[in-house]
Amino acid sequence: MLAKTPAKIAGQKPRPSEARPDWRIALVGMGNELNGDDAAGIEVVKKLVPVAASGRDRLLVLNAGLAPENFTGVLRRFAPDLVILIDAALMGEKPGTIRILPWEETQGLSASTHTMPPYMLARFLVEELDTSVALLGIEPADTSLWAPLSPAVQAAVAEAADGLAALLALAGAPPDEAPAE
Template sequence: MQATSVRPATAPEPGQAPARAQPRITIIGIGNSLMTDDGAGVHVAAALNQMGLDEQVRILDGGTLSFTLLDEVEDSEFLIIADAAELHSQPGTVQLFQDQEMDTYLGSSNRPSVHEVNLMDVLTAARIRGRMPTRHALVGIQPQSIGWGTEPSATVARAVDEAAGIIAQLVAETLAATREEQLRTSIVREAKT
């Protein structure tokens, strides 16, 4: 299974190095889009693509997840995953897990994965190789039903929009913090000269 780019990051001009003014943010929506609510993460990625996020943000349809996504994970400074998740909550509940909280959730989840490999396997491989993203987050959506069909239930469809909004806010906050830090660094550098 090859990851499909919903919207690739802007490539540098030939012969030029890519600009590194912004953190590498990768959003991967995972799930089986042929299995109703299991495809929630893929639908979130599509919704984010429609929002027109910063062009430096890479949005991928990760499908049913496989180790082919390892390079994308390892090349990120901030990795955001959207997926259907067992939250033991009402269908359509959206929950954000960041950094250690995400690791704890994934480590305690003992349900079998319907994906080729589970997310923890991919993150563990990145850690072993010393290339785990500095920041990582999971936006999980409690499914209502998983069966054959290309559209999520109405409850999960509404949750897809909520999840996309949460991710867009995370991206905006991250980019704003980066710009503030760059401004402070520039001011300090100018003050020293």
């Protein structure tokens, strides 16, 4: 289950300015689509593209693939209040487990082969963009080359997309429709 407000996901107490429904939220899917469950973050953001396509200026959904650091300029121009990095993460949990983690606790958790680990990207975003960052991690079952998404991760992707759509509704950006199937 995902936290109920952007401030809770960011691991902060809501301040008056954060309680308004005008948060600028960036969802950044990360991973390798060729490596089975490593594509979890990418699959989540793919399901949320219809929400972003509705023209809201407070929501940015990015498929950052293997090189999320290549999107820091886009994020800087967007100036988000909250960035949620979505990735497969080796957390020692049952496959398909979803966790929202403060970025400071994510060192060494990625299952991906990114050119920059999520921990370093998060630190950069916090320091350079003065934004809040959290990682939505999904425990993978199989990240081998050419593997399909496992059933557990497929279910987690759907749950994460639904939860993020609900979060966006609470943040004042209600989706026009449910996340894509």
